Amino acid sequence: MGQTIHLGKEFIPGSEDFDICVRSFSEEHRVREFVPVRLLTGAFPDAFVEDYAHWYDLDGGYVEFWPVKDPWKASSSHWRLQRKRPGQNGWCLVKGEISLVNIRSQTAGSLFSFFQPIERASRLHCKFHTSSSTLEIDIPRLRLSFSLQSGHSSIRARQYPGMKIDPDQSLGTLVGLRSKLILLHENDHSRKVLVPDGAVTWVKDGGHVAVNIDWQAVSKLHVYSVDNQLGRLVDNGSLQSKLMLCYLHAVTSFCVPDVLTKKTGTEQSLSILRSASMRSFSQLTPENISILVELARLTPVRKYYPANERVMQSVEWQNLGCLVHHDDFREQVQAIIDQDSRMRIFYPHSQQNQPILPVSDKNLLQRDRIRSSSFRTSGFGAEGHTSIFDDSYTERGRNHQSEGFSRVFTLCKTIHEGTLHSARTITDQDLLSHIWGFLCMPEEVHGPAMVVEKAMVKYDATWLLDPVDFVSAHWCGIHQLLRSGTTRPNKHQVMIWLSVLAFSDKIPMAVLETFAAFYVIPTMAACRPPSRPSFQPTKGYALNKNVLKSQIQSVTRDQMPESSDLPNRGEKYGAFKSRIEENRAQALNNFIAGLCTQWPTSTPSAPNSQGSPKFEDYYNSQEAMAIVRKSFSECCGRALAAVFYASSTSPAKTWIYFN
Numbered sequence: 001m002g003q004t005i006h007l008g009k010e011f012i013p014g015s016e017d018f019d020i021c022v023r024s025f026s027e028e029h030r031v032r033e034f035v036p037v038r039l040l041t042g043a044f045p046d047a048f049v050e051d052y053a054h055w056y057d058l059d060g061g062y063v064e065f066w067p068v069k070d071p072w073k074a075s076s077s078h079w080r081l082q083r084k085r086p087g088q089n090g091w092c093l094v095k096g097e098i099s100l101v102n103i104r105s106q107t108a109g110s111l112f113s114f115f116q117p118i119e120r121a122s123r124l125h126c127k128f129h130t131s132s133s134t135l136e137i138d139i140p141r142l143r144l145s146f147s148l149q150s151g152h153s154s155i156r157a158r159q160y161p162g163m164k165i166d167p168d169q170s171l172g173t174l175v176g177l178r179s180k181l182i183l184l185h186e187n188d189h190s191r192k193v194l195v196p197d198g199a200v201t202w203v204k205d206g207g208h209v210a211v212n213i214d215w216q217a218v219s220k221l222h223v224y225s226v227d228n229q230l231g232r233l234v235d236n237g238s239l240q241s242k243l244m245l246c247y248l249h250a251v252t253s254f255c256v257p258d259v260l261t262k263k264t265g266t267e268q269s270l271s272i273l274r275s276a277s278m279r280s281f282s283q284l285t286p287e288n289i290s291i292l293v294e295l296a297r298l299t300p301v302r303k304y305y306p307a308n309e310r311v312m313q314s315v316e317w318q319n320l321g322c323l324v325h326h327d328d329f330r331e332q333v334q335a336i337i338d339q340d341s342r343m344r345i346f347y348p349h350s351q352q353n354q355p356i357l358p359v360s361d362k363n364l365l366q367r368d369r370i371r372s373s374s375f376r377t378s379g380f381g382a383e384g385h386t387s388i389f390d391d392s393y394t395e396r397g398r399n400h401q402s403e404g405f406s407r408v409f410t411l412c413k414t415i416h417e418g419t420l421h422s423a424r425t426i427t428d429q430d431l432l433s434h435i436w437g438f439l440c441m442p443e444e445v446h447g448p449a450m451v452v453e454k455a456m457v458k459y460d461a462t463w464l465l466d467p468v469d470f471v472s473a474h475w476c477g478i479h480q481l482l483r484s485g486t487t488r489p490n491k492h493q494v495m496i497w498l499s500v501l502a503f504s505d506k507i508p509m510a511v512l513e514t515f516a517a518f519y520v521i522p523t524m525a526a527c528r529p530p531s532r533p534s535f536q537p538t539k540g541y542a543l544n545k546n547v548l549k550s551q552i553q554s555v556t557r558d559q560m561p562e563s564s565d566l567p568n569r570g571e572k573y574g575a576f577k578s579r580i581e582e583n584r585a586q587a588l589n590n591f592i593a594g595l596c597t598q599w600p601t602s603t604p605s606a607p608n609s610q611g612s613p614k615f616e617d618y619y620n621s622q623e624a625m626a627i628v629r630k631s632f633s634e635c636c637g638r639a640l641a642a643v644f645y646a647s648s649t650s651p652a653k654t655w656i657y658f659n
Contacts, residue, residue: 003024003025003026003027003072004024004025004026005022005023005024005025006022006023006025007020007021007022008020008021008023009021019036019038020034020036021033021034022034024055024072026074030057030058030059030060030074031057031058031059032055032056032057032058032064033055033056033058034053034054034055034056035054035055035056035063037049037054040054043103043104044093044100044103045100045103045122045123045124045125046122046123047123047125047140048065048079048093048100048125051067051068052065052066052067052068052079053065053066053067053068053071054066054081060082061082061083062080062081062082062083063080063081063082064078064079064080064081065078065079065080065081065093066078077095077096078095079093079094079095079100080093080094080095081093082094097129097130097131098127098128098129098130099127099128099130100125100126100127100128101126101127101128101135103121103122103124103126107126107135108121108124108126111124111126111135111137111148111155112124114155114165114181115137115139115181117169117178117179117180117181118139118142118179118180118181118194118195118196119139119141119142119196120215123139123140123141124137124138124139125137125138125139125140132149133149133150133151134147134148134149134150135147135148135149135150137155141217141218141219142194142196142219142221143159143221144157144158144159144194144221145157145158145159146158146165154186157183160183160192162185162186162187163183163184163185163186163192164183164184164186165181165182165183165184166182166183166184166191167184168182168184169181169182171193171226171260172258172259172260172261173233173249173252173258173259173260173261173265173268174193174211174233174248174249174252174258174265175208175252175254175258175265176202176205176208176209176210176211176252177195177211177248177252178210178211178212179195179196179198179211179212179213180193180194180195181193181194182194190225190226191225191226192223192224192225192226193223193224193225193226193233194221194222194223195213195221195222195223195224195244195248196213196219196220196221196222197213197219197220197221197222197240197244198213198214198215198216198219199213199214199216200212200213200214200247200248200251200294201213201214202251202319202320204319208254208321209251209252209320209321211248211251211252220240222235222236222240222241222244222245223236224236224241224245226260228260231260231261231262232260232261232268233245233260239278239280239281239284239285239288240285240287240288240291242272242277242278243288243291243292243295244291245272246269246272246273246278246291246295247269247291247294247295249265249266249268249269249272250265250266250269250295250298250324250329251265251298251320251324252265253265253266253269253320253321253323253324254321254323255321255323264323265324266323266324266326266380267377267379267380269295269329270326270328270329270332270380273295273328273329273332273333273336274332278336279336279339281340282343282346283340283343283344283347283350284336284337284340284352286352289337289352289355292333292336292337292355293333293355293357295329295332295333296329296330296333296334296357296358297318297358298318298320298324298325298326298329298330299325299326299327299328299329299330299331299358299360299365300315300316300317300325300327300360300368301315301316301358301359301360302314302315302360302361302364302365302368303360303361303364304361304364313361313364316358323375326380326381327365327368327369327372327381328380328381330357330358330360333357334357337354337355337357340354341354367389369381369384370384370385370386370389372384373385373386403505404502404503404505407502407503407505407509407512408499408502408503410509410513411495411498411499411502411512411513411516412495412498412499414513414516414520415491415494415495415498415516415519415520416491416495418520419520420513420516420517420520420521431510431514434508434510434511435510435511435514436537437508438468438472438507438508438510438511439472439475439535439537440537440538441468441469441472442469442472442473443536443538444473444534444535444536445472445473445474445475445476445534445535445536445537446473446474446476446477446533446534447476447529447530447531447532447533447534447535448476448477448479448480448528448529448530448531449531449533450474450476450477451477451480451481452474452477452478452480452481454481454487454488454489457481457489457493457494457497458493458496458497459496459497459500460500463497463500463501463504464500464503464504465504466506467501467504467506467507468506468507471501471507471511476529476530476535478515478518479515479518479527479529480529482494482515482518482519482525483518483519483524483525483526483527485525488519491519494516494519498512498515498516543596543632543635544635545592545596547631548592548595548627548628548631549588549592551627551631552588552591552592552619552624552627552628553588554627555619555620555623555624555627556584556618556619556620557617557618557619557620560580560583560584560617560618583612583613583618584613584618586613587609587613587614587615587617587618587619588615588618588619590607590609590613590615591607591609591615591619591624593607594607594608595607595628595632601632603629603632604625604628604629604632606621606625
């Protein structure tokens with residue numbers, strides 16, 4: 001049939017895109033326009049949009065669906081989208097006495113709920129036959145067809161005479177499998193399970209798993225008969241059908257046996273793998289090998305970590321229950337693949353490569369078989385139990401002399417009872433040395449303005465790794481938190497936190513006991529950290545007299561009391577100069593001694609010069625005091641330390657904070 005075609009384009013309203021306009025003039029003088037696919041998408045099943053070219057007949061006022069394989073030939077047998085009868089609104093898609101049910105209608109929605117486990121809603125074709133008042137449901141992808149007779153409630157399967165969709169979709173096995181449809185025979189009540197082929201996926205669903213089969217454009221259908229007498233599902237005899245059933249049993253396994261099989265899914269899966277029918281094949285197909293590899297992966301991969309030692313192991317699990325991961329899966333799969341390798345001699349032209357299965361350490365697998373045997377049943381692992389490798393186990397808790405245990409116990413007892421407990425005797429000076437050495441680890445110690453949150457005083461594995469940097473740099477913030485009265489953490493939080501720090505063995509016990517004292521001793525809690533932004537303990541906290549002397553010597557006076565004097569009778573000039581320097585040094589020593597009596601303070605005052613020589617005669621006292629005040633202020637800012645007891649029996653609540 002000849003056609004005259006006119007082409008054009010029309011912009012889509014509200015968009016920069018455009019449609020290709022095609023107008024056809026046939027030899028019969030009928031005018032048709034091509035309908036863009038976007039206008040029909042979502043209004044019809046996918047096949048009616050993708051597999052047809054849609055032409056609007058301007059003379060007839062309808063849209064004709066021409067198959068894409070023959071898009072230029074009109075026929076009365078084509079589907080037509082035409083207006084409903086006069087007095088009725090809307091359009092209907094018809095072909096003779098058959099009309100397509102609107103996929104957005106309530107009828108279609110009710111039908112979709114039955115077939116949702118095995119097919120998408122957009123892939124179902126619901127057709128109503130007017131002459132027989134029958135609703136036909138086609139699933140082209142799975143080559144299935146169902147019918148619903150007017151006045152009846154049973155949806156019958158055309159490919160399985162006498163069978164209908166079972167209102168009870170529970171099976172008693174394969175619990176958790178969503179992608180299945182169960183049919184029931186109307187007379188003998190036998191049942192069949194329809195399962196589409198495809199990749200099997202699962203997600204956690206409460207205490208079990210929800211298993212789905214991924215959708216694919218072309219799929220086979222596995223049909224299993226339910227054998228209630230023998231308690232099993234019967235496959236169609238093909239190896240792929242057996243393997244699919246085997247895998248589904250495995251991934252839907254639970255700790256409780258299935259009602260139908262009286263076995264767990266793992267046990268039923270292994271039974272199928274071990275059966276003689278599983279070895280009745282001539283050559284494995286790629287589809288067979290794909291499922292076999294997935295079955296082998298159900299055996300966890302166990303390797304020593306590190307590989308050159310035998311102290312730990314790494315285990316690769318699937319996201320399934322622990323009893324699903326049976327060590328026999330890989331062994332049985334390997335036996336099937338080995339048989340396929342032996343059969344290759346009869347197929348010399350086969351190019352298929354042998355799959356590489358996950359490899360585990362044999363000793364670790366044997367160890368797991370022994371350990372898990374108590375959770376298995378006879379024939380499926382219970383026989384692996386043995387006491388040959390049993391040995392006495394000495395738990396770490398029996399080593400009561402361990403240093404970590406002692407540190408944790410001492411700190412917890414101190415916090416719990418509110419009294420200092422220590423088995424060590426330490427002087428104030430030694431304690432100060434311990435704490436100061438700890439504070440000198442960071443370059444800078446933050447002042448109390450750097451707040452430590454209450455939420456940080458808890459168990460955290462990071463405290464076990466390297467807590468020194470944070471704790472030493474936030475000494476003031478931790479002190480402020482532990483002494484803060486009602487806002488401080490409760491004693492159980494502090495006990496847990498100090499226990500983790502003590503167990504890490506990274507922080508000196510003297511420091512941890514100081515924190516405990518901050519929490520339980522009122523006088524320690526009353527002590528406030530200096531209000532400074534930061535401190536630098538690495539520069540020291542003692543007053544350095546020599547440094548101070550050298551700084552003051554820079555402000556000596558040029559004119560001194562002896563400047564106008566002459567040497568005494570018989571005194572040499574060198575001796576005369578030495579006497580002047582001795583007086584100057586004596587004046588400086590007296591001045592330094594007077595300052596030391598005021599230490600520690602950040603605001604020193606000039607010492608009174610009594611007797612001779614006087615300091616102000618040899619030095620500029622104002623400039624000297626400016627140097628002294630700066631030096632005292634810096635040194636006092638670095639003097640951050642705490643000493644809180646002398647011994648366990650007589651704790652001295654002494655503390656030093658220079659401010």
